[in-house]
Amino acid sequence: MANTSKGKVCVTGASGFVASWLVKRLLESGYHVLGTVRDPGNQKKVAHLWNLAGAKERLELVRADLLEEGSFDDAVMACEGIFHTASPIITNADSKKEEMLDSAINGTLNVLRSCKKNPFLKRVVLTSSSSTVRLRDEAEFPPNVLLDETSWSSVEFCESIQIWYAVAKILAEKSAWEFAKENNIDLVAVLPTFVIGPNLSPVLGPTASDVLGLFKGETEKFTIFGRMGYVHIDDVASCHILVYETAGAKGRYICNSAVLGSDELVALLAKRFPSFPIPKRSVTGHHAGSIYIIIFTQHSRGADVWLQHV
């Protein structure tokens, strides 16, 4: 049974893939959730949130946009905890590059500026990404180097191979740490690897669309991703709540379950789902530069989601 004495927390980008699961688990554990979305009237995007257990009693949805200064003020002022998950996940199309960088970096600072105004704020949990850790040129680091939460991807390397999503996430997280330090904000970052699991919304986000593509035999994207970490969406949601509730949590937490090469991934899926046109092996193609494949040996610091990577 849910503990309904928990406080009020804000989830930015509440209708997204990751955020919807987070809202679900927060409601189930008794929180009052104030979700921000760009259009609360868009039933196609928000109806699934209203169907969650506890939503009618303890969910509010309000409008906020990362690109509008002060847009999050009211939502943040009403809460003691903030889960900042909103961030554009866009293909690496150059045309969207500026918008993606702006929403991720200035959008995160926009949310944190609102946090600075709230004297009752306990903690901010930022959804970052393992792409802030694992992308670098092999010339920079010796092979088999172990990466952990102290490691950072190289912005120059990501720019050189035009992985703008990673550039946006690295710069957004770094700006967040700097702002939090200057303004004495208790910030903790969760860095999920590739998130898999059921979509609560009927609208498929970019990650679910990539996975759906696999079931149609489109392996190229995963070949480009290369060897990568995968984590279940429910573990990602639990990890966010765990780092919020654990007083001693601090810094960055990589959130991952399994590490697979693209060949291993398609072989596993083809075996388990023989009626779908999944090739037995992925198409050999261009790998994103000389990205290192690093296995983290460490387990989570007190988290039941075990951490390893990529």
Ligand SMILES: NC(=O)c1ccc[n+]([C@@H]2O[C@H](COP(=O)([O-])OP(=O)(O)OC[C@H]3O[C@@H](n4cnc5c(N)ncnc54)[C@H](OP(=O)(O)O)[C@@H]3O)[C@@H](O)[C@H]2O)c1
């Ligand atoms: N999915 C993964 O595998 C994965 C892995 C590691 C980290 N992450 C991180 O997890 C977070 C959520 O990702 P997701 O997979 O859940 O993606 P998603 O389903 O696309 O959700 C992203 C959310 O951000 C919102 N958003 C985008 N631009 C915005 C803006 N200008 N103002 C306000 N909201 C905006 C979107 O709102 P609309 O619905 O209005 O578009 C959407 O709700 C992101 O920070 C992402 O970097 C995801």
